[in-house]
Amino acid sequence: MDTRPTSTSALLLFSGGQDSATCLAWALSRYDRVETVGFDYGQRHHVEMQARLDVRAAMAAAFPDWATRLGEDHVVDIAGYGAIAESALTADRAIEMAADGLPTTFVPGRNLVFLTIASALAYRRGHGAMVGGMCETDFSGYPDCRRATIDAMQQTLSLGLATDITIETPLMWLDKAQSWALAHELGGDILVEIIRKRSHSCYRGDRSELHDWGYGCGTCPACELRAAGWQHWRSGDGA
DSSP states (O other): OOOOOSSSEEEEEOOSSHHHHHHHHHHHTTOSEEEEEEEEOOOSOTHHHHHHHHHHHHHHHHOHHHHTTEEEEEEEEOHHHHHHTOOTTTSSOOOSBOTTSSBTTOOTTHHHHHHHHHHHHHHHHTOSEEEOOOOSSSSOOOGGGSHHHHHHHHHHHHHHHTSOOEEEOTTTTOOHHHHHHHHHHHHHHHHHHHHHHHOOOOTTOOOSOEETTEESOSSSHHHHHHHHHHHHHHTTTTO
């Protein structure tokens, strides 16, 4: 089966977290040109916006071949959307399970909005592919992270833009241990350390303590998934 990309360039939806940082390395290893886009959607903790810049700079410095492929970074201000789609990530609410069975960290339609906006940018910038860190193996149950949702969006965007656009989700069927393993496969210990120390996934925006698996509060769902994945990978269970 031919797994080569059908486009020479890609636009990465880049939050600065573990998953999108791993996807950045994956994209840089496959495409001739990779640009990144981040969204300021009114999230309570802007530490991830700084993490985006730190991860990009660290990867460019550590991997010269990737540096030549790393293109422009874009930031889109959609704070009004975050106010409409209120969640524990955009308002002062407890992180817990809601009555609908989803955690209060669910931002309704976030990936749908991100992909729609990113597709317009990809169209104007000449990218035939978009890359995202969505995953339905180790995740919090968000319906817009499912591959079926992404497939529907890919078809809709291709129709709406009258051009084929591919949405790549390299982590879709990987758990967090396998994501750490993929990072090591792509860039060895150097890349793992960049992701461990530079990326940010904690829902509470806590960077006060560096754990084995990186910075975070250690108790929110994002930290728990990241920590468990690290432990499984380091023990050899996630190889």
